[in-house]
Amino acid sequence: MRIFQIKWVKWRLISIGLLATIALVAFVGRHDILRRLEGLPPFTHRAGERFDTMVTMSDGVELNTFVQLPAGERPFPTVLVRTPYPEVSWAFRNILCERFVRYGYACVTQDVRGQGGSGGDWDPGENNEIADGHDTLIWLVEQEFQDGNIAMVGSSYLSSVQYAAVAGGAPEELKTIIPSMFTTDIRTVMYQDGMFRHELYTAWASMMRESMNTSSNPEEGEQYQEAIRHRPHNEVDTKIFGLEMPWYTDMLTAMNHSSDYWQVDSRVAIRETPENMTIPVLMIGGWYDIFTGPQLEDWQRLATQSESRFIIGPWTHSGTIGEYPMPNSEGGQFQWAEMLPWLEHHLKGEPLTLSTGVKLYVIGEGDWEERAAWPTSNETEMLHLSNLALSNDCESGKLATAPGSGEVSYTYDPDNPVPSRGGGGMLAYNMDGYDGAPPSNVDQSGFCEREDVLTFTSEQFADGLFISGDITVTLEVSSTAPDTAFTAKLIEVFPDGSTFNIRDSITSLAYRNGADEPLTYLPGEPVTITIDFWPIAWQLQPGSSLRLDISSSNFPKFHAHTNRAGVWSEQTGADIAVQTIYGGQVDLQIEP
Numbered sequence: 001m002r003i004f005q006i007k008w009v010k011w012r013l014i015s016i017g018l019l020a021t022i023a024l025v026a027f028v029g030r031h032d033i034l035r036r037l038e039g040l041p042p043f044t045h046r047a048g049e050r051f052d053t054m055v056t057m058s059d060g061v062e063l064n065t066f067v068q069l070p071a072g073e074r075p076f077p078t079v080l081v082r083t084p085y086p087e088v089s090w091a092f093r094n095i096l097c098e099r100f101v102r103y104g105y106a107c108v109t110q111d112v113r114g115q116g117g118s119g120g121d122w123d124p125g126e127n128n129e130i131a132d133g134h135d136t137l138i139w140l141v142e143q144e145f146q147d148g149n150i151a152m153v154g155s156s157y158l159s160s161v162q163y164a165a166v167a168g169g170a171p172e173e174l175k176t177i178i179p180s181m182f183t184t185d186i187r188t189v190m191y192q193d194g195m196f197r198h199e200l201y202t203a204w205a206s207m208m209r210e211s212m213n214t215s216s217n218p219e220e221g222e223q224y225q226e227a228i229r230h231r232p233h234n235e236v237d238t239k240i241f242g243l244e245m246p247w248y249t250d251m252l253t254a255m256n257h258s259s260d261y262w263q264v265d266s267r268v269a270i271r272e273t274p275e276n277m278t279i280p281v282l283m284i285g286g287w288y289d290i291f292t293g294p295q296l297e298d299w300q301r302l303a304t305q306s307e308s309r310f311i312i313g314p315w316t317h318s319g320t321i322g323e324y325p326m327p328n329s330e331g332g333q334f335q336w337a338e339m340l341p342w343l344e345h346h347l348k349g350e351p352l353t354l355s356t357g358v359k360l361y362v363i364g365e366g367d368w369e370e371r372a373a374w375p376t377s378n379e380t381e382m383l384h385l386s387n388l389a390l391s392n393d394c395e396s397g398k399l400a401t402a403p404g405s406g407e408v409s410y411t412y413d414p415d416n417p418v419p420s421r422g423g424g425g426m427l428a429y430n431m432d433g434y435d436g437a438p439p440s441n442v443d444q445s446g447f448c449e450r451e452d453v454l455t456f457t458s459e460q461f462a463d464g465l466f467i468s469g470d471i472t473v474t475l476e477v478s479s480t481a482p483d484t485a486f487t488a489k490l491i492e493v494f495p496d497g498s499t500f501n502i503r504d505s506i507t508s509l510a511y512r513n514g515a516d517e518p519l520t521y522l523p524g525e526p527v528t529i530t531i532d533f534w535p536i537a538w539q540l541q542p543g544s545s546l547r548l549d550i551s552s553s554n555f556p557k558f559h560a561h562t563n564r565a566g567v568w569s570e571q572t573g574a575d576i577a578v579q580t581i582y583g584g585q586v587d588l589q590i591e592p
Helices: 002-028 030-037 086-102 129-141 157-167 198-208 220-227 233-239 246-253 265-271 292-301 336-348
Strands: 047-056 062-070 076-083 106-111 146-155 174-180 282-288 309-316 357-362 367-371 380-386 398-400 408-412 454-457 465-479 485-493 499-508 527-540 545-551 577-591
Touching (some): 062 086, 062 129, 076 086, 076 129, 076 157, 076 336, 086 106, 129 157, 146 336, 157 265, 174 336, 198 220, 233 246, 282 292, 282 336, 292 527, 357 527, 380 465, 465 545, 485 577, 499 527
Parallel strands (some): 076 106, 076 146, 146 174, 174 282, 282 309, 309 357
Antiparallel strands (some): 047 062, 062 106, 380 398, 408 577, 454 545, 465 527, 465 577
């Protein structure tokens, strides 16, 4: 028995040692393992020197900067990453930069002003990003480890600082930028026709608070849920988040594009960057990102579009997908198979193996298409609201080829809003404990049963339908309120009865039809409104139908309109309103 026990202990020790060896080998070779799994080319270099330094800005503030070099003879082409997220700096250093150095690039990461180990005050969006980006590039050009070929990369806020650096007059050594999941013009992201995006900006404000240098608050998610329901909303920073957040409260009155908030010199300069661009750009976006529509407009305004490339996948802001199958959609915001040949060309002088133009993922086809430009068709499919009086149930309202007649009313209660489920423009889902609404494509059953949702369904499309571009819903409406909101959601109804959202949007009466200044509305007066959706490439399946849901809330993606006129964030109460629809249509940009 003792001999058996000794042998058992011996083999157990051998097994533990073997597992430890395997784990060590896997850790040491993790970069090559991941590279192989992603189908990327072999590495060309080993990792070399790493060091920290403080870079002094023109006003004397020092920014924490980390440099990683490949092994071998200097200098190297260089990639610069500037970030406001010190809590995940390890990922930029040990994943992102570790891969870049193995492909022969020096990689520099820097905490923006007021974040991580950097000095100065944190003021998101302003924060001297133009001047700091310029000063950092000038410092980098002077470093002996770089060879005069520099690129900037990064997603979301890490893209905003790329545009800021270009707006600041980047040196000629900056050869390209790779902005991902971001737009230079966030006016229509923050507000959609006067409706504020809680699931994006209130969630982000709750996460960021004064600075990510402060200790994490385990109650952040609960406080977010409390904040989006609190009236007046302009006091949530002090009453719920526990500190003054002027950069957030400034957002709460910036409904007008012409407001002082949007006319700050730095915002204007960044907003005008696309038409002033002088270097090629590799843009990466997602159909269900938070910046999709304005990012597409950035592409249309891009002065170097003929030399640039835009990849649009089916992803959310974090690179995830929803419940609808999306084969061949790997990569998300870091498209290594695209970034590597792009950088090889622009920083190392290798021939460009990628085409310029748009590479888009067609949802429903499950595959990619290369386009010189997109959208490419002006053909429109027009469907009219019909059987209006019967649209309060799930099956009787119709989308028809000819206009219908009649009218239908429903009651909208701001304290019982329609819950958000699916779509783009959302971020809270990606934050632990925030209980954010599910993004992207998810099942839409149950909504049509609500009394405050009108449902209109088309006949089946025997051969399917390729929606490729803009979607616009036009409605003739009235309300008993002096201001209110109307929403629209387009849904595919599959032959088996399953339902998935395609696109959704919202408008208010005050900012109807693209108004920049609030319009007055006389309760009970019929008016025509348009609800504009962000473009999409979506292949409707043969035998599927289209469903259009009309309502007055999509919460908390957008704030629940109080049915009162005036600045939404200053309102202390809410009223119930009766909404009436007299007719309307949906216009779909399609390809034959």
